[in-house]
Amino acid sequence: MSTLVIADHNKGELAGSTLSVIAAAKAIGGDIDVLVAGKDIGGVAEQAAKADGVNKVLAADNDAYGHDLAENLSLLIAEIGKGYSHLMASAGSVGKDTMPRVAAMLDVAQVSDIMGVQSEDTFVRPIYAGNAIATVQSSDSVKVITVRTTSFDPVAAEGGSASVESVDSAHDAGLSEFVSEELAESDRPDLAAADVVISGGRGMQNGDNFKMLESVADVLGAAIGASRAAVDAGFVPNDMQVGQTGKIVAPNLYIAVGISGAIQHLAGMGDSKFIVAINKDEDAPIFQVADYGLVADLFDAVPQLEEELKKVV
Amino acid sequence: MKVLVAVKRVIDYNVKVRVKPDNTGVDLSNVKMAMNPFCEIAVEEAVRLKEKGVATEIVAVTIGPKVSQEQLRTALALGADRAIQVETDEDVQSLDAAKMLKAVVDKEEPNLVIMGKQSIDTDNNQTGQMLAQLAGMPQGTFASEVEVEGEKVKVTREIDGGLMTVSLNLPAVVTTDLRLNEPRYASLPNIMKAKKKPLETVSPADLGVDVAPRLKTLKVEEPQPRQPGIKVESVEELVDKLKNEAKVI
Ligand SMILES: Cc1cc2nc3c(=O)[nH]c(=O)nc-3n(C[C@H](O)[C@H](O)[C@H](O)COP(=O)(O)OP(=O)(O)OC[C@H]3O[C@@H](n4cnc5c(N)ncnc54)[C@H](O)[C@@H]3O)c2cc1C
Ligand SMILES: Nc1ncnc2c1ncn2[C@@H]1O[C@H](COP(=O)(O)O)[C@@H](O)[C@H]1O
Numbered sequence: 001m002s003t004l005v006i007a008d009h010n011k012g013e014l015a016g017s018t019l020s021v022i023a024a025a026k027a028i029g030g031d032i033d034v035l036v037a038g039k040d041i042g043g044v045a046e047q048a049a050k051a052d053g054v055n056k057v058l059a060a061d062n063d064a065y066g067h068d069l070a071e072n073l074s075l076l077i078a079e080i081g082k083g084y085s086h087l088m089a090s091a092g093s094v095g096k097d098t099m100p101r102v103a104a105m106l107d108v109a110q111v112s113d114i115m116g117v118q119s120e121d122t123f124v125r126p127i128y129a130g131n132a133i134a135t136v137q138s139s140d141s142v143k144v145i146t147v148r149t150t151s152f153d154p155v156a157a158e159g160g161s162a163s164v165e166s167v168d169s170a171h172d173a174g175l176s177e178f179v180s181e182e183l184a185e186s187d188r189p190d191l192a193a194a195d196v197v198i199s200g201g202r203g204m205q206n207g208d209n210f211k212m213l214e215s216v217a218d219v220l221g222a223a224i225g226a227s228r229a230a231v232d233a234g235f236v237p238n239d240m241q242v243g244q245t246g247k248i249v250a251p252n253l254y255i256a257v258g259i260s261g262a263i264q265h266l267a268g269m270g271d272s273k274f275i276v277a278i279n280k281d282e283d284a285p286i287f288q289v290a291d292y293g294l295v296a297d298l299f300d301a302v303p304q305l306e307e308e309l310k311k312v313v
Numbered sequence: 314m315k316v317l318v319a320v321k322r323v324i325d326y327n328v329k330v331r332v333k334p335d336n337t338g339v340d341l342s343n344v345k346m347a348m349n350p351f352c353e354i355a356v357e358e359a360v361r362l363k364e365k366g367v368a369t370e371i372v373a374v375t376i377g378p379k380v381s382q383e384q385l386r387t388a389l390a391l392g393a394d395r396a397i398q399v400e401t402d403e404d405v406q407s408l409d410a411a412k413m414l415k416a417v418v419d420k421e422e423p424n425l426v427i428m429g430k431q432s433i434d435t436d437n438n439q440t441g442q443m444l445a446q447l448a449g450m451p452q453g454t455f456a457s458e459v460e461v462e463g464e465k466v467k468v469t470r471e472i473d474g475g476l477m478t479v480s481l482n483l484p485a486v487v488t489t490d491l492r493l494n495e496p497r498y499a500s501l502p503n504i505m506k507a508k509k510k511p512l513e514t515v516s517p518a519d520l521g522v523d524v525a526p527r528l529k530t531l532k533v534e535e536p537q538p539r540q541p542g543i544k545v546e547s548v549e550e551l552v553d554k555l556k557n558e559a560k561v562i
Contacts, residue, residue, distance in 0.1 A: 010474065069479065070442065071451050093472040097454050100407070100442035109408050109527035112437050122531065127435055128330045132339050135531040175451035175485075179467065179478040192473075196561070220562060228491060238457065238471045238492060245351075245431055245491065247473070253561040263329065274559045275542070276551065282544075291542035291559065294551055301548055308552040313562055 001030030001120060004058075004081050006089040006098075007048050009038060014047040016193045017090040019154030022053055024147045025088055026155065027117035031055045034162075035080055037073055039066035045164045052156040060167040067178035068094045074101035075171035081106075084142070085120070091146040091248075092192075099146055108140035115151035129244040129267035149192065150250035150271060184239050191240065194223035196253045197269070199242055200235070201227035203258020203279065203298055207235040212302045213257060219309045225249065225269075227259045243268035258298045261286025278302070314461070314483075316359045316368045317423035319414055319441075320352040320388050322381040323434045336532045348384045351429025353391075354489040357496040358459060359427050360392035367461045370394050372421055376413050378402050382512065389507035390499035396512040397421075403517075403524045407435070411443035416520035418448050423484060425466060430455050430488040441488035451481040457492040 003025040008015035018034070025032045034048045037060040045059035058080055064072045077098065081087045087102060089095030091113045103110040115133075116124030122137045123145065191197065198213050198220070210224065217224050225242040226235065242249055244267035254272035259265060261277070261284055269275070270289060277290035278301050287293040294301060324330060325345040333340050348356075362368035373388035375381045376399040385396035399413050418426065426448075431438040445452035453459070453468025457476065460467045461483075469478045471490045499507070517524050545551045555562045 067477070067479075070454070071445075074446065093455065093470075096438050097442065097452070100439035101446040101452075103439070104408065104411060104443035104446035107408075109406060110437075110439050110443075111528065112435075112439060126536070127533070128324070128339060129433065129436065130536055131330045132332050132533050133536050134533045137529045137531055138527060139529065140527050173451070175449075175482050177480045179480050181472075181475065181477040183475040232492065237475060238490075239473060239475050241491075244433070244436065253555070253559070264326070270536070270539070274555070274561050275539075276555070287542075287544070289539050289542075291540070292551055292554055293542060293544045294548065295544060296548075304548040305552070308548050309562065312552060312556050 001085045003028060003030060003032050003086040003088055004084040005032060005034045006077060006095065007034050007036045007044065008090050008092055008094060009036065009041065009044040012040070012043050014044050016154055016190070017092055017149040018048065019051055019157060020149035020152040021088050021090050021147045022051055022155045023152040024114065024117060025086065026053050028086055028120050030085065033058060035060065035077065037065040037076055039063055049162040049164050050158050050160050052160050054160050054162040057162050057164045058167045059164055060169060062170045064170050064172040069176050069178065070098040070101055071173035071175045072171050073098045074105060075173060076169060077102045078105045079169060079171070080167060086143045086145060088145045088147055090149050095146045099144055103144040106142055106144065108142050108144055109138060110144045110146070111136060111138060112146050113148045114145055115148045129263050130270060131263060148248055150248050184237055188217060189221065189223045191223040191225055192247050192249055195251050196220045196222035197225050197249050197251045198222050198255040198257065199225035199227065199259060200230055200257050201259030202229035202233065204230060204235055210236055216302060216306045216309065219306060219313055227265050256286050257302060259286055260284050261289065314368055314424035315370045315372065315421065316362060317418065317421055317426045318355050318359045318371060318373050318388065318393065319426065319428040320356065320373055320375050320384050321349045321429070321432050322346055322375065322377050322384045323349045323432055326350055326433055332533055332535045336534055338530065338533050348387050349429050349432050351431055351489050353496040354491070354493050355427040355429055356388050356391050356393065357494045358489060361494065362461065363392065372397060372423065374399070374414065374417050376401065376405050376410050385512055386507050387499060389510040390504045391497065395510055398512060398514045399517060399520065400514050401517050401524060404526055405524060406526050406528060407437050407439040408443055408527065409522060409524050410440050411447055412522045413517060413520050414444045415447040416522060418444070425484060426486045428486065428488050430490055441486050445486040450485050452486045452488070453479055453481055454488045455490040456487050457490050459487055459493065
């Protein structure tokens, strides 16, 4: 038994999500190798080699993998993945895009978004927006898996000393081309990995008012999220959406401001350790999951919150 | 050009699901069913392409039990020209769905396939990518903008860090994200007209696909309930509790 973990990385850094996927691979057992694919990823491969529990890092440095195009990456993973019993990636946008192609190529099912490992072939995953939890068993010879990273505590980033081998394989399927990208620039912690998240919903009324949340986030070192309604209305960009069909977060503290608490939103933040809700409607469903609920107008409460936090943090 | 749209019948997104007491699944008896919301967005996008004169024919396809014809009729009422039902009472997993859709693609030879990014029941987010692979097509997943330009389609995708635009050779598979469009409602006259549009039924065997589930569901449970929380009276009290009780700040 052995697992190939597909690393996430951006701007030359290994993403923390990879450490959680390695943790999930450890729960399965067997040797763990990590594949780092991309352009100029030597540094990422070195970082992956230091992660706890890694046996070997395979580095595929090639233009063809420079923009994470699934058509190309999936060919690489299927080739390098030969001989492994498990192929695992995070359930981030690259893993979701690429792994089903790999599964189809190998003629096996994919187990999406696992939140638990029961044995080498049995996994726990949420269905129906997390309103039900399924335990599924795979009968395929190779298990293709994406991992809900918030459900697995990351392995240590340092301490390992795996070897790095370069992989000399360039798959360009010739089907797709990168045109451009528009990435959000932010000095804040990564939403999916932050200890504290403060999110705004339709109640924020416009994008400008999110500045109030930014001020609170500055005090707490928090990441900022949003409901679908706030993204659809154009208050904030799409990468801030938390929920069933957005990002999954599980911080120590989640503060929902002007968010009603639809099941699709709860699906993305319901595993947070502490949940605070600020809403002027005392019957808003968000209060059913909030550890601390404050019935108040957010335009009064949020500036006050900033002041009070400054006194104690 | 011809556009194929895959639509799936799922529980209505407003319904609060209940896990069956015997833990074999969720209770779907007497609950409202509907077209998967992402598939509605897929149909809407196809209809808009037709309205722009880019698409000439829209074929809607579903795989499921007889009653899923309701969702095909909805697609026809929204503007699809004809529909294909692959009728089966089996639990169709994503890989099987993709294989059947591949067989339909081989027969229909569409220039573009539009699907949802995710079913809101299984939350799989797989079928479009699997179909693309099986059919040897490129894919534009999680699309928030689709523009057909000659022999290519330009797709803007919602990714973790923001947006990414790719150019794909046609034929291609596109999977929809929430911001692609806002689906219209079917008008009464169009619902009436849809009843007369052609709807063909085939079986998985006709398509040469053997429905063989690879994943076995051992049990389905309720999620862990959260401890009930409290209401605080003021911001001061909130901050005090966060600091001294929860100890998270
Ligand atoms: C297929 C599908 C996928 C979806 N995926 C997601 C997802 O991933 N994430 C997600 O979030 N949603 C998702 N949704 C949408 C979800 O169903 C809800 O529509 C959405 O979460 C509502 O956002 P909201 O709470 O901001 O808005 P609303 O429900 O409109 O709530 C606004 C809240 O703000 C409060 N408020 C207003 N003004 C003030 C004020 N001055 N002070 C205090 N409170 C105030 C109101 O009392 C209300 O409770 C999805 C829906 C579908 C169909
Ligand atoms: N049984 C089915 N019939 C038709 N389309 C399907 C079926 N299952 C999945 N799809 C399509 O694939 C998309 C993604 O589904 P999934 O991979 O199951 O999350 C859906 O939005 C549909 O467009």
